[in-house]
Structures are given as C-alpha cells and as structure tokens.
Amino acid sequence: MKRNVLIIGAGGVAQVVAHKCAQNNDVLGDLHIASRTVAKCQAILDSVHEKGAMKQPGVFKAHALDAMDSAAVAQLIRDTGARIVINVGSPFVNMTVLQACIDTGAAYMDTAIHEDPAKICETPPWYGNYEWKRREACEKAGVTAILGIGFDPGVVNAYARLAADDYMDTVTSIDIVDINAGSHGRWFSTNFDPEINFREFTGTVYSWQNGAWQTNTMFEVGREWDLPVVGKQKAYMTGHDEVHSLAANYPDADVRFWMGFGDHYINVFTVLKNLGLLSEQPVKTAEGLEVIPLKVVKAVLPDPSSLAPDYVGKTCIGDLVKGIKDGKEVEVFIYNVADHKDAYNEVGSQGISYTAGVPPVAAAMLIANGTWDIGTMVNVEELDPKPFLTLLDQIGLPTRVKDAAGDRPWNA
Amino acid sequence: MKRNVLIIGAGGVAQVVAHKCAQNNDVLGDLHIASRTVAKCQAILDSVHEKGAMKQPGVFKAHALDAMDSAAVAQLIRDTGARIVINVGSPFVNMTVLQACIDTGAAYMDTAIHEDPAKICETPPWYGNYEWKRREACEKAGVTAILGIGFDPGVVNAYARLAADDYMDTVTSIDIVDINAGSHGRWFSTNFDPEINFREFTGTVYSWQNGAWQTNTMFEVGREWDLPVVGKQKAYMTGHDEVHSLAANYPDADVRFWMGFGDHYINVFTVLKNLGLLSEQPVKTAEGLEVIPLKVVKAVLPDPSSLAPDYVGKTCIGDLVKGIKDGKEVEVFIYNVADHKDAYNEVGSQGISYTAGVPPVAAAMLIANGTWDIGTMVNVEELDPKPFLTLLDQIGLPTRVKDAAGDRPWNA
Numbered sequence: 001m002k003r004n005v006l007i008i009g010a011g012g013v014a015q016v017v018a019h020k021c022a023q024n025n026d027v028l029g030d031l032h033i034a035s036r037t038v039a040k041c042q043a044i045l046d047s048v049h050e051k052g053a054m055k056q057p058g059v060f061k062a063h064a065l066d067a068m069d070s071a072a073v074a075q076l077i078r079d080t081g082a083r084i085v086i087n088v089g090s091p092f093v094n095m096t097v098l099q100a101c102i103d104t105g106a107a108y109m110d111t112a113i114h115e116d117p118a119k120i121c122e123t124p125p126w127y128g129n130y131e132w133k134r135r136e137a138c139e140k141a142g143v144t145a146i147l148g149i150g151f152d153p154g155v156v157n158a159y160a161r162l163a164a165d166d167y168m169d170t171v172t173s174i175d176i177v178d179i180n181a182g183s184h185g186r187w188f189s190t191n192f193d194p195e196i197n198f199r200e201f202t203g204t205v206y207s208w209q210n211g212a213w214q215t216n217t218m219f220e221v222g223r224e225w226d227l228p229v230v231g232k233q234k235a236y237m238t239g240h241d242e243v244h245s246l247a248a249n250y251p252d253a254d255v256r257f258w259m260g261f262g263d264h265y266i267n268v269f270t271v272l273k274n275l276g277l278l279s280e281q282p283v284k285t286a287e288g289l290e291v292i293p294l295k296v297v298k299a300v301l302p303d304p305s306s307l308a309p310d311y312v313g314k315t316c317i318g319d320l321v322k323g324i325k326d327g328k329e330v331e332v333f334i335y336n337v338a339d340h341k342d343a344y345n346e347v348g349s350q351g352i353s354y355t356a357g358v359p360p361v362a363a364a365m366l367i368a369n370g371t372w373d374i375g376t377m378v379n380v381e382e383l384d385p386k387p388f389l390t391l392l393d394q395i396g397l398p399t400r401v402k403d404a405a406g407d408r409p410w411n412a
Numbered sequence: 413m414k415r416n417v418l419i420i421g422a423g424g425v426a427q428v429v430a431h432k433c434a435q436n437n438d439v440l441g442d443l444h445i446a447s448r449t450v451a452k453c454q455a456i457l458d459s460v461h462e463k464g465a466m467k468q469p470g471v472f473k474a475h476a477l478d479a480m481d482s483a484a485v486a487q488l489i490r491d492t493g494a495r496i497v498i499n500v501g502s503p504f505v506n507m508t509v510l511q512a513c514i515d516t517g518a519a520y521m522d523t524a525i526h527e528d529p530a531k532i533c534e535t536p537p538w539y540g541n542y543e544w545k546r547r548e549a550c551e552k553a554g555v556t557a558i559l560g561i562g563f564d565p566g567v568v569n570a571y572a573r574l575a576a577d578d579y580m581d582t583v584t585s586i587d588i589v590d591i592n593a594g595s596h597g598r599w600f601s602t603n604f605d606p607e608i609n610f611r612e613f614t615g616t617v618y619s620w621q622n623g624a625w626q627t628n629t630m631f632e633v634g635r636e637w638d639l640p641v642v643g644k645q646k647a648y649m650t651g652h653d654e655v656h657s658l659a660a661n662y663p664d665a666d667v668r669f670w671m672g673f674g675d676h677y678i679n680v681f682t683v684l685k686n687l688g689l690l691s692e693q694p695v696k697t698a699e700g701l702e703v704i705p706l707k708v709v710k711a712v713l714p715d716p717s718s719l720a721p722d723y724v725g726k727t728c729i730g731d732l733v734k735g736i737k738d739g740k741e742v743e744v745f746i747y748n749v750a751d752h753k754d755a756y757n758e759v760g761s762q763g764i765s766y767t768a769g770v771p772p773v774a775a776a777m778l779i780a781n782g783t784w785d786i787g788t789m790v791n792v793e794e795l796d797p798k799p800f801l802t803l804l805d806q807i808g809l810p811t812r813v814k815d816a817a818g819d820r821p822w823n824a
Contacts, residue, residue: 187686195698271683274599276712285707286607295697296708300688 003029003368006082006106008067008097009089010040012192012305012349013111013150016357017086018044019347020395022053022060027365030058032080034065035089047348067093073100082106084367086360091115091196095130102134102141107367109360111150112196113241120280121203124213125244131377138377145377149363150356151336152178152257152317153242155397157380158388159319159334160246162410165385167332167403168323171253174246175320179260181230182313182340182351186302188268191352194298198278201269205239208247208255219266225258228402229337230316235260245379253323272297304353311340311350332403334410336392346396355397362391386411415441415780418494418518420479420509421501422452424604424717424761425523425562428769429498430456431759432807434465434472439777442470444492446477447501459760479505485512494518496779498772503527503608507542514546514553519779521772523562524608525653532692533615536625537656543789550789557789561775562768563748564590564669564729565654567809569792570800571731571746572658574822577797579744579815580735583665586658587732591672593642594725594752594763598714600680603764606710610690613681617651620659620667631678637670640814641749642728647672657791665735684709716762723752723762744815746822748804758808767809774803798823 005028007017014033021031033041041062048060065076067089077085077100087097087110094114101108114130116122122129131147138145148154156176164171180191190197205216221237240257247255261269272278277293284290318335336355343354366372371387380388389399389410399410417440419429426445433443445453453474460472477488479501489497489512499509499522506526513520526542528534534541543559550557560566568588576583592603602609617628633649652669659667673681684690689705696702730747748767755766778784783799792800801811801822811822 188683267679268683268687271600271680272687275680275684275709277689277709279712283708283711285703285711287707289701289703289707291697291701291703291708291711293708293712295699295701296695296703296705297687297689299695299697299703300691300705 004080004082005029005031005084005086005364006077006080007031007033008035008065008073008085008087008093010035010037010044011088012308012353013088013357015044015047015305016347016349016353017088017361018048019051019053020358020361021364022048023055024361024365024395025058025060026055027368028084030081031060032063032082033060034063034067034076036064036066038062038064051348068096070096070099070103073097074103077101077104077106084364085109086364088357088360090193092117098131098134098145101145102137102143105141105143107144107373109146109149109363111148111154111356111360113148115199118280120199121239124206125248126241127244127379135377139375142375144367144373144375146363146372146383147377147379148241148245149360149380151359151397152176152240153245154359154380155336155392156317156319157242157246158383158385159399160250160321161381162385162389163319163321163323163332163334164250167321168325168330171250171321171323173254173256173322174250175256175258176240176242176318177225177227177235177258177320178317179225179227179230179233179235180315180352181233181260182311182315184307184350185310186307188264189302189307190304191307191350192304194301195294198269198272198294198297199280200240201238202273202278203239205237206243207237207257208243210254211251219261223258227316227318228335228400228407229314233260246381249379249381305349308344308348308350311344314339315351315355317355330403332401334399334401336397336399338397358395358397359392362388362395365391415496416492416494417441417443417496417498417776418489418492419443419445420447420477420485420497420499420505422447422449422456423500424720424765425500425769427456427459427717427761428759428765429500429773430460431463431465432770432773433776434460435467436773436777436807437470438467439780440496442493443472444475444494445472446475446479446488448476448478450474450476463760480508482508482511482515485509486515489513489516489518496776497521498776500769500772502605504529510543510546510557513557514549514555517553517555519556519785521558521561521775523560523566523768523772525560527611530692532611533651536618537660538653539656539791547789551787554787556779556785556787558775558784558795559789559791560653560657561772561792563771563809564588564652565657566771566792567748567804568729568731569654569658570795570797571811572662572733573793574797574801575731575733575735575744575746576662579733580737580742583662583733583735585666585668585734586662587668587670588652588654588730589637589639589647589670589732590729591637591639591642591645591647592727592764593645593672594723594727596719596762597722598719600676601714601719602716603719603762604716606713606716607706610681610684610706610709611692612652613650614685614690615651617649618655619649619669620655622666623663631673635670639728639730640747640812640819641726645672658793661791661793720756720760720762723756726751727763727767729767742815744813746811746813748809748811750809770807770809771804774800774807777803
C-alpha cells in the first residue's frame with residue numbers, strides 16, 4: 001500500500017488537493033506540499049488548519065522546490081518518504097517531476113499535458129510528444145503514472161469508458177462538453193492561470209473525426225447545448241488533452257471537446273489574440289526590454305484564486321457518448337454539476353479548481369488501497385472507472401447519467 | 413531673419429517636417445535632424461533625397477541626440493547654427509528642448525503638450541503645468557516659442573482666431589472636430605505612437621463650459637457630425653491640448669474637442685483599458701520582470717509609419733465656431749480636408765502625420781521671414797492667423813469655410 005503524498009504546486013487546484021488530502025489523511029498518511037514560493041504553500045496549510053480539514057492528527061508540511069530541477073524533486077520525494085506525487089504545478093514541469101517519480105519509484109499524477117513554454121499546440125496526439133515517450137520507462141520501473149486525472153481531462157475519460165463498457169456495444173462518438181455557468185463578478189478574468197488558459201486557445205483546434213485528425217481554428221465551430229441544471233449554453237470546439245488519448249483508445253469513434261464561452265470572453269480573447277498580446281514569443285519594447293506579451297497579460301489579470309469568495313453559480317461537465325447497442329443507435333450523457341459557492345465553503349476555492357482538484361485525490365486513495373496501483377503509465381480511460389466514480393460520489397463530485405431512461409445517479 | 417532648422421524626432425511627423433523643410437530650404441537654410449536612433453534620421457534623409465525634395469542644393473544632416481539631455485540639445489543647436497528648432501520628438505522631451513532654445517536663443521516649436529512619463533492627464537490648464545512656467549524666461553531671452561503648432565493643436569487654434577476676428581463680434585462656443593475617415597487595412601492600429609495615442613484617452617476628459625472646467629470620462633459624450641467630404645461621423649468629447657489654451661484666451665466661450673472613433677477602435681481600447689493594459693504604471697510578471705503594460709501594447713502594435721503605403725481615404729479637421737454678429741447668432745465651420753494617398757505620394761507619410769507635420773514648417777518660414785518672430789512664448793491663437801493660413805494654402809493644407817453663405821476657400 002502506497003502512502004504519503006507530495007503535492008507539487010500552490011495554485012487554486014493545489015489548494016483543493018491539499019484540503020481533500022487532509023480530509024482523507026487516514027488513508028493517505030503524511031502530506032507534503034511544495035512549490036517555488038513556500039509562502040504560497042504555507043498559506044494553503046493555514047487554510048487547511050483553519051477549516052480543521054485534517055481527518056486525524058498527522059504531518060502536513062510545506063517545502064520550497066524548483067520543480068524544473070528533477071534531481072531536487074527526487075531528493076524531496078526521498079526526504080519526505082512520499083510514495084504518491086500529485087503534480088498540480090505548471091504544465092511546464094510535468095516531465096521533470098515524472099522523471100523524479102521514475103527515479104524514486106513514487107506514483108505520479110498530473111491534471112494537464114506537458115507543455116514546452118516556447119511552443120503552442122504541437123502535433124497530435126499531444127501525449128505522444130512527451131508523456132508517452134516515458135511509458136516504457138514507467139513500465140520497467142513499475143511506476144504507476146496516471147496522466148491527466150483532473151476533471152477534464154480525467155473524470156471525463158472515465159465517463160467515456162463507463163459509457164463504452166455499460167451503455168453500448170460500439171462507440172461512434174464522444175463529445176465532451178464543459179460549461180461554466182458561474183459568475184465571478186469581475187469585468188474579465190480567466191478561471192485558472194491566464195497563461196495556461198490562453199495557450200489552450202491560441203493554437204490549432206484538433207478533433208478526431210472519421211478516423212483522422214481534423215483541424216479548425218478557435219471559435220470556428222460552435223453549437224448550442226441544452227444541458228441539465230445550466231440549461232441552454234453555447235460551446236465551441238476546442239483543442240483539449242483528452243481528445244488525444246481517447247482518439248488512441250477509441251479510434252473508431254469521433255472525439256471532440258466543446259467548451260462554453262460567453263460573447264464577452266470571446267471578444268476579449270479576440271482583441272488580445274489579434275493584437276499579438278497572447279503570444280508566447282518575446283517582443284522588444286522601444287526601450288529595449290524583452291518581454292513575453294502573454295506574461296504581461298497574466299500580470300494585469302486578476303489572480304484566479306482571488307475570484308473564489310465572490311463566485312456564484314454552477315458548472316456542468318460531461319460526455320455525450322453515442323453508439324450502437326443491440327443494433328440500435330443509443331446515446332447517454334454522463335455528467336457532474338458542481339457549485340462554486342459550495343466549493344468555496346468547503347475548501348476555499350471556486351468550482352473550476354474544485355472539479356480539477358478532487359479527482360487526483362480520489363486516484364491517490366485508489367493507488368493507496370491498491371485498486372489503481374497498476375505499475376505503468378496510463379490515461380484514465382484505461383482504468384476501471386467504477387471504483388473511481390464511486391469514490392468521487394462520496395468525496396464531492398457525484399456522477400449522473402441522462403439517457404432515454406431518464407436523469408439519475410449513475411449507479412442508481 | 414532666423415534660418416537653419418534643427419528637427420528633433422524621427423517618426424512619421426518628423427518625416428513630413430523633413431520633406432517640407434527640404435521643399436523650402438531656400439527660405440530655411442541649412443537643415444538638421446536628430447533623434448536617439450540616428451539610423452531613423454538617415455532613413456528620413458534617404459527618403460528626402462529619393463523624392464528629390466531639396467528645393468536647392470544645401471545641407472541636410474542627421475545627428476544622434478538624447479533630447480532628454482538639455483545641454484546636449486543646446487550643444488547641437490550651437491554646433492549646427494540652428495536658429496529654429498522644430499521639436500516633433502516624444503512629448504516627454506518638450507521641456508529639455510525648450511530650455512536648450514532659451515539657453516541658445518533659438519526659436520522653439522512643438523506639436524503636442526509636454527508630458528511626464530509617469531503622469532496621465534494633469535490638472536487643467538495643461539499648459540500651466542510645464543510650458544507656461546517658462547513664458548517669462550522666453551520673454552526675457554527674446555526667444556520665440558510657439559506651442560502646439562501641429563494641426564490640432566495648431567491650425568485649429570488659428571481657425572478659432574480667424575472665426576473670432578472675421579466672422580463674429582463675440583464667440584460663444586468653439587467645437588474642434590477631428591475625423592479620420594481613412595482606412596489603413598490593418599486589424600487594428602493607432603495612427604501615431606500608440607503610447608501617446610492611448611495616453612490621450614485614459615485620463616479625465618476636460619472641457620471648458622459655462623466658464624469652468626468640466627470633467628467627463630472617455631466615450632461618455634458622443635454625437636454624430638455631418639461634415640464636408642467625410643459625411644456623417646460619430647465623434648466623442650476628448651481631452652486635448654488646444655482646449656487648455658483656447659479656454660484661457662476665450663474664457664467666455666465654451667471650448668470642446670471631439671474626435672471620431674469607430675466602434676472597433678472603442679472596443680479594442682475598452683478591452684485594453686479595462687484589463688489594465690494601457691497603464692503607464694509598471695506591473696511585475698510571475699517571473700519578477702517589471703514592465704509597463706502600455707509599452708508592451710506599443711511593442712505589439714503596427715509601427716504607425718508602416719501604415720502609410722496602404723492608407724486610403726480622407727481626414728476632415730475643423731472648428732465649428734458659434735457667436736454673435738450684429739446681435740444675431742452666427743456659426744462658421746472652418747476646416748481642412750487631407751488625403752492619405754496624396755500625402756504618401758508627396759512625402760511618404762500618411763495623412764495624420766501630414767496634417768501635423770506641415771504646419772510647423774509653415775511657422776518656421778514665418779519665423780524666418782520675421783512675420784511670426786515675436787520673441788516670446790505664445791499659443792497659436794495669439795498670432796495673426798492670416799499669413800499662416802495663406803502659406804498653408806500654398807504648401808499642402810488648404811483651408812475652407814462653410815457657413816450660411818456656402819462652402820468655399822477661406823480667402824475666396
């Protein structure tokens with residue numbers, strides 16, 4: 001049984017991971033959190049203690065760490081005795097943290113694909129550029145590495161697997177829809193790190209359709225969805241991590257990702273993008289200062305973690321999966337609805353961070369009890385979804401299904 | 413008779429000034445141009461020679477100069493024997509250049525008010541914060557200093573004076589309207605230095621109405637104008653230099669400035685402003701780099717001088733002046749229409765630069781022939797407008813009037 005967890009990162013998602021680990025420290029053992037700025041880790045620990053989140057008395061320590069330095073990460077893993085690493089730092093550190101896990105035998109998890117700061121939107125499948133190249137090394141070292149185990153990617157991959165296993169014989173399409181119908185009350189803000197948020201949308205939109213990669217531009221393809229609780233919402237086909245693994249695991253199905261955007265977001269994004277302010281390539285000011293425009297945009301925008309206290313409304317994220325069952329066309333929508341205010345009251349973060357931060361803790365618990373400790377690298381749809389969804393029901397992210405038979409809890 | 417001209421600056425307006433000085437070097441004598449980057453001066457000289465703009469063989473030399481260094485400016489004035497300095501550099505250098513003129517006895521001109529880089533939109537009247545404090549020093553030294561002698565401020569001040577002198581007994585209102593109905597074909601660009609352009613619109617909108625300073629916010633007050641040639645255009649009340657001198661010279665009149673903006677400009681401006689990207693105050697990136705957002709916006713936008721080859725359409729800038737004549741209400745619109753393509757063909761710059769760059773050359777010629785060599789500091793409405801407008805008719809900026817008697821050349 002693996003125990004002792006090291007959380008890497010100190011943003012809004014890390015805050016949720018920390019609270020949820022604390023709430024389950026009877027299963028997870030000693031807890032550690034590390035980031036470049038130790039004061040941010042300490043602030044998270046303070047919030048954990050304020051809420052009395054620790055289920056039982058135990059260790060929860062903050063550490064300063066440069067996660068780009070793989071040897072330093074490995075040393076911290078050894079020093080803390082961590083057997084599970086939850087990497088919710090910047091997506092630029094995935095490979096150095098993964099290597100440290102391979103070197104020390106600790107289990108690895110992340111919630112977003114690795115990115116090279118200087119490149120946007122690489123060749124599909126994205127996982128093939130970095131993570132999957134280390135699959136054999138994980139296998140050889142017997143290291144469990146679960147890629148992309150936030151909500152999307154993560155829970156939505158498990159939803160696809162559940163649909164394929166239980167609702168149909170053949171899957172013909174998987175449409176993942178992510179709607180945030182909440183309101184933060186600011187003139188404009190991204191819901192997580194603006195740099196990462198905008199990077200998602202400045203590149204090519206890859207989808208897997210008719211057995212091949214298809215390309216579109218951002219906001220080129222939009223449609224209105226009518227979803228439980230949040231109602232009618234416009235969403236746009238967007239490039240997203242999970243398309244790149246689901247396409248490999250369900251190559252005969254069309255796989256698309258749709259994200260909801262209001263006209264205001266699209267307008268701000270369009271202005272910034274067309275002016276060149278979302279570029280990850282440096283420009284030089286008239287005074288000769290070299291600066292990356294996207295980092296300046298990030299600097300002027302609200303810190304996403306500051307939104308939580310005022311955030312109201314709900315998110316709805318789910319998979320519309322279509323297929324053939326007993327020769328007939330069937331479809332099912334498997335989804336979760338989360339509430340921003342509830343999230344804030346429980347863990348001090350808004351709903352977007354909450355949906356991303358709870359799943360890796362459920363996964364850590366499944367690794368700790370052996371259920372998911374598979375000793376190799378996987379994407380989430382390669383794991384049995386049922387123990388995961390069962391646990392998520394219990395710790396804050398209940399799953400529902402809606403199909404011809406009605407709208408109900410998934411395991412009703 | 414003062415001769416020999418030193419041009420300070422090497423942007424789009426400086427290019428026009430250089431060409432126009434060359435075209436009139438029989439009156440103006442030796443010509444010199446100086447800026448921080450001597451290569452930009454050299455490029456302007458190359459364009460002057462390509463067009464064969466020099467009226468007669470003569471001196472035209474480029475110099476490197478830090479115009480923030482008043483002693484260096486004075487030294488260059490002495491070295492070149494310049495007796496007229498046309499300052500079309502950044503508005504941050506007005507005071508150092510003016511001081512150099514006072515120290516050397518050279519005549520001084522600029523086209524925009526002095527600005528402190530760290531301050532936006534100071535207390536009205538703006539001229540009172542810097543320029544007018546040196547009026548006595550100019551008087552004592554017998555130095556001719558003509559403030560704000562571009563088009564607006566500049567020609568529009570002369571239009572106001574002409575209206576007051578010839579068209580009415582009492583002036584009740586002066587509305588200056590600046591419409592650029594041209595198109596540069598880019599997704600977005602400012603027509604001159606973006607930093608200066610945006611700084612104009614991020615502060616309080618000051619107007620002089622009912623004998624007092626009134627304040628509004630940008631884009632708060634808009635109205636549609638129906639103007640000669642360019643037709644119906646929406647313009648917004650804007651803070652602008654000339655309001656601050658005209659209000660002092662015509663305190664019983666209402667003085668307002670209106671600038672035309674399309675919805676697209678307003679949208680881009682609003683997004684950038686609301687996000688904080690137009691701020692002149694530094695922010696710190698996550699990596700710890702201190703950077704002024706406005707300077708990054710400037711760095712990503714097109715260089716305004718690059719717009720000239722593709723610019724088509726016309727500008728219309730004029731004064732609607734209302735007053736009382738023989739006990740009756742009268743009004744006159746005194747204006748100029750300029751064409752972007754014509755400007756480019758003649759001097760290699762677009763129309764906005766052309767309208768700003770021709771007037772100081774006319775003023776230099778009037779100083780050289782003694783007409784305007786008044787040996788003290790003035791705003792343009794304090795000078796006899798007729799020789800100025802007569803000369804402008806001849807060198808590219810003809811003036812027309814429209815009133816109850818019709819639409820005709822001003823001196824028809």
